[in-house]
Amino acid sequence: MEIALLNQRILIQLRTAFTDELGNHGSQWEDYYSCAATISNESGAPTQTAGVYDDPVEIAFTIRYCKAALGIDPMLHRVVFNSQNYQILTVDHQSYKGDWIKISCKKEPV
Template sequence: MNIELLNVRIFITKNEVTVDAIGNHKTSWVPYYSCYATVSAEAGKEDTDAGMIVDNTKVDFTTRWCKKAAALDSTHYRVEFNDTLYDITAIDHMNYKKKCIKLSCQKVRR
């Protein structure tokens, strides 16, 4: 893996259930991991849904393998890049060689 291609910083957050002072359970996004990655396969697409224009941007992030990155899944984690949130749709472990991990992401709708 060519290290000089890892030129953008991404932040990975984890969805956890927290309990407040009076016992209410809430889901919140807490910081999990921060690393450098390569951005590739940017595909911007706008669709019309119920009269609204919806941005369906898809981006792939490739990062170095580590134990924290290997524990990622597509249901409990998301990526923050350039103050934009992306849901992880697929994780490719690149033939399980323990060199890099590719995260296929889609922009979060708000």
């Protein structure tokens, strides 16, 4: 993959647990890692249903291999791209060659 294709900025967030002053438990999203990525549509071309244009629901982000990216866990992380949140479905280390990591995601409902 060419470096020039890494032309979009994404933010990976980590879900953390907290306890407030009353003892209530909750979770919140904190910024974990920001990087450049190549975006690819996993669910085919955008569709038009009843005159409404639908964005692709499944999308893949390919990023460069790094130590921070190795810690991405689909249960604890999500991707933010263009102010839209994406649930991570799979993290593919591309045969463990140490070059690229492909993160397949599904758009979270608004």
